[in-house]
Amino acid sequence: MAALTPTVLPDVSAPAHVPGRPRRVRVWRGVVLVVAALYFLAPLLASFIFTVNDPTQGFTLDAYGEIFPADGFAQSLLLSLGLAVATIVVVLALTLPAMLAVRLSAPRLRPVMEVVCTLPLVVPPITFVAGISTVLRWGPDYLATTPFYQTVMAIQNPSFPVVLVIADVVLALPFVYRALDSGLGAMDVRTLVEAARNCGASWPHVVFRVIIPNLKSGLASASFLTLALVLGEYTVARLLGFQPFSVWIVTVSGANAAMSVAVSIFSLLLTWLLLLILSTVGTRQRSGP
Amino acid sequence: MNGARVEFRGLRRTFGTAVALDGLDLTVEPGELIALLGPSGCGKTTALRCVAGFERPDAGAVLVDGDDITRVPANRRDAGMVFQSYSLFPNLNARDNVAFGMRVRKAPAAKRHARAAELLELVGLPTHGDRYPHQLSGGQQQRVALARALALEPRVLLLDEPLSALDAKVRVTLREEIRRLQLSLGITTIFVTHDQEEALSIADHVAVLKEGRLEQSGPPAEIYDRPATPFVAEFVGTMNHLPGRLSGDEVEVIGQRLPVQGHTPGATDVDVLVRPETVLVTPAEDGEALVVTSSFRGSSVRLLLRLDDGTEILADLPGHDATRLAPGGRAGIRLVERPVLVAPRTAAPVEVLTAAE
């Protein structure tokens, strides 16, 4: 911390030859950045070393080679990606019309939307899943003779648990709301829509040709946040007994430590790759026409 | 008299490859209000910031009452500054904003508040002490900023385009108040602006800057009536460029011979610079000019006229004189008999004309 104190010292004797900011300021900045780089890079580097350094064989990439043939790998990864796609589609289909409506014709709904979309932040996922599992237990207990029972069972189908999509949509709401809200805030939706309608465009045309292209970076960041959330979501899936990718990693970790770390690195790289793709979509839009 | 003399001596400042100040020499007399006028990028703000201490010149010096203050840190300088906009501390109300400097100097609270109240009264906001910046209008914010700049009784007041973010009407009233206040306090004031009307209306002296150098400095009337260079003539007020022919120390322009002021370029074919208000227009069936457009400006009317050879002329005349000069009509043109400035012939005089607008 001692290195940081110079920022708060009064600028008593300004160095005579340096125009602009005093040199001292640059020193603390450098120290902060170096320490941060060490802290944030160390686990990534160490993990990599951990996976390629076998105590008996030395350097080896076996840990990575073992990932793909491992039991359940493809299945759980596909499940996670499927859940992610479904969640993104559902959450956007729900929020986008509602948010456009708030901007265009029902500004009084705004506080309602804000509360609805902030609530999931107040409720930690573990408490949410506690509630969900209670509801799901009602199935066999009370609803066995009603048609609801079929529904409750159907949404828990292990090959594609719809209940996880429902939970993920709720958990993603705050992030999607904020991403879209800032995207919509950056453009004047009302004027755009009025201009387009004035030119004779139909509503679907307005939404798909005018609003969505202008909202691309907002949609991209909303999608990325949702994707990252679903891929990393562990609490709900684990406690409801499903096995998407994040849960699978833990299941295999007992058997092979090096491989489970390798899978962690793999999942991080996967997230980065997806972020890169989505952010290029976003930037191209920003620097584009 | 508590004003100081401010001198700029050979001030140079570059930002990368851009030269903001290129050897500026200028003296501001004690108690005087000087306007630094020029287009954006002419270095006027940089010069002001050198006085405030936010910029350190690469070469040259700033002197206040003969003392070189170039190396004095900004927070030890005896100059109050008003910024373009949004410079009030958002977390403090108007009173605490004004009293900020005294708080920094650990003045007792009672004294601070008394002084802040006095200053708010001075700038016409005696009841606004408890308001926060976001509760004040733009004009009120600038008044508070002015009070804050004056709070420590500086010997120099620096105004960095303080009116440019305000509505036209507020701008005029506030500039007049600034002038009144400045005269009553007798404080040396440097006022940076790109608005020539503003500069001419309140300054004792106007210094026109171009590309980091002083182009001309003098009282407003002199700058307007006897611009030393075509640049000044162009920048201050509106100018017609009329084709003329030099002969001796006179110039022939639209059939008149007028004396030439200042130095003459080598060529005989020149542009004669004529103010719109020195163009006399009379309605005449067989006049040499066609009235192209007429724009009403309240007290005056500006006409755009075209001669048969294609030369276009702007003319200002009192509003009531223009009723008989509708677009499409013909008019006779004469220039007021007085010395005129000439410049080398420009390729496209019409474009320059519109640029001056």
Add this chain to the structure above:
Amino acid sequence: MAETLATAPVDLPPGNPVRGGGSRTRSKGWTAALPLLVFVGLAFGIPALALLGGAFTSNGSLSSANLTASLQGAYLTALLGSVKLSALVAVVGAVLGTFLAQAVVTSRFRALREAVLTASGVLANFGGVPLAFAWIATLGNSGVLTTRLNLGDHGWSLYSFWGLALVYLYFSIPLMVLVVVPALDGLRPQWREAAQNNGASAWQFWRYVGIPVLTPTLLGGVVLLFGGAFAAYATAAAMVGTVVPLVTLQIADALTGNVLIGHENVALALSFDMIVVAGLVMAVYLPLQRRSARWLR
């Protein structure tokens, strides 16, 4: 109102001579928002009611026994442990994140700024199991740094309160950077210069203007970090099991039947406790955020 009416004719499909477009537009607004509201009502409302119902019933009748139980013994220790850990992570993360953000914001290298912001966006979302494993590989009992530096001999253990705090900071600091960078950008250079012009030193500028203006954002950031650390389960579960008492671990244990049967309702009561804590913290956050938005417009 006038605006709604003005847009109304535009809303009408061509060739449809329906009158009273104003009310029609408004009802359309509600209709478009309806699916979301219904969805949240069902997907969020039913579990919330189930949770409340479970927390406040014992053996089929209304009672506060579960709640009382959840505030005693091991449960209370876990709750306090979570609060302590989250508070530590929130405060330290906020301070360090602010320094990092300031270092980036004042830097003249645009690329550095972009890189740090992008990395923060990724790392703030880098929680859960992979994070735990990365740290286990680094500083766990057989981690790369632990073995190379013989940290074990010095009594180091990642599977402890402090170890957990170190790991939680890994996603908390980037989150703070993301929160505070816009606020630091919003600090106008005029404020610093006006302060200097009034004789203030750099320290006095921060003391009287900079820090007060940033305070709502900083507190907001602290709240957000607290919420994140408080709710975190996956990282802790993968790292420490039950070595460090945390409320999320307790709830999970109770739900998966690792403890006595019939404790599900205590788990629900514990969940209720958590929501109360998180709700209180959020109640602090929202007004603060509104205030800073006004200042940093």
